[in-house]
Amino acid sequence: MGKVRTRFAPSPTGWLHLGNARTAIFSYLFARHHGGDFILRIEDTDKERSKKEYEESLIEDLAWLGIEWDEFYRQSERFDLYSEYAQKLLKSGHAYPCFCTPEEIEKEREEARKKGVPYRYSGRCRHLSPDEVEKLKKEGKPFAIRFKVPQNRTVVFEDLVKGHIAINTDDFGDFVIVRSDGSPTYNFVVVVDDALMGITHVIRGEDHIPNTPKQILVYEALGFEVPKFAHLPVILGEDRSKLSKRHGAVSVRAYREEGYMPEALFNYLCLLGWSPPEEGREIFSKEELIKLFELKDVNDSPAVFNKEKLRWMNSVYIREIIPLDTLLERAIPFLERAGYDVSDKEYVKKVLEHTRDSFDTLSEMTERLRPFFVDEFEIEPELWAFLDDEKAIEVLELFLKKIDEKKPSTPEEVKKLAKEIQKTLRVKPPKIWKPLRIALTGETEGVGIDILIALLPEEKIRKRIKRVLEKLV
């Protein structure tokens, strides 16, 4: 096998969907596994639906996922090339000008609808004589260019995931390769590009299987070598319908904004349809995936997206895998957006070090870490009622006194201090922890209160407890 070259060819008509991201990842892993090249090609021939903003976000999201490309192309910059190849096909008789108007085509479609058969172009303009063509051109009639599809031929290919596929050309009619406005269509440019870019393996979603025979015919007509194809099964939602917006967040961007780790999303998406050789194992670094990934291990049936599983995997990355400094760097913008003061990076780092096992995403982190950053909060009336108790007040007063003597600076020291209070006042542990938690956070649950007391600066602890005591006594 020569050098492997694969590509990811998104159309910039929306945010990067999880399914497309998985296609990009598989294509990338396959290239890297074989020491080959991975190419990013923006397919923006549809001028109306393509948007710069989507192109930018696709590029950003791919880079965020850790996918690096060796070459970059944009189809809108290659129109001259496509027209050159369209001319070649006209000259060799593999394509012909079609003067049918949109109304005429619509009429054909309508007839097919009435008969309940799939639409196929009638091939009317296929039979125009050269003189007729010249005449119509002279009259200035707009024309498209259609590919002349051989009749009743079975096009076969061995898909590297789906196996043997055979489709008869009678299932589709002569298809347009250049529209009457001069813009070339997907099934044509994809072949010109994949051939000229030396793509050896076309890896893409299975929704493109019906396009593949058309493309094979174009390869043959242009005398290009046909690449290998691998069509990936769709991703389904929990209800086993195709994963879509109905299932909640489906764009890479949404997960990024929710505070998912790119490494976790990359890892999780790989498990959607690919079975690692070592059964039972689920956590893999990118390097390991590059080493292990083979197309033969991609399942040919659909994979089901499970958000809870992704969330769990994200928590594993946050808790155990991401280096603390990286976690800090990623957490800061989330904390800043919540309005927290993060100027003391050492403090934030310490907080993360002790609390990283208590949230699954960075947006959840923002909520959970509030007591570490926010001094002003309301205490609900029923919680006041709990604090307004002789023992609770005694606990808070003694705690304050102890803090004045020496502020515990580790969770262990905090626990020791709680034991001392417990002994002195003869109270059970919940009677100590609950009033402290309410006074320091305004809540009855959340991150470990021992961690909060150990890390929160002394003056803040004092301020929060005093504020409560002032109201109680």
Ligand code: GLU
């Ligand atoms: N632009 C096409 C898409 O986004 C690319 C299909 C292909 O990979 O050939 O579906």
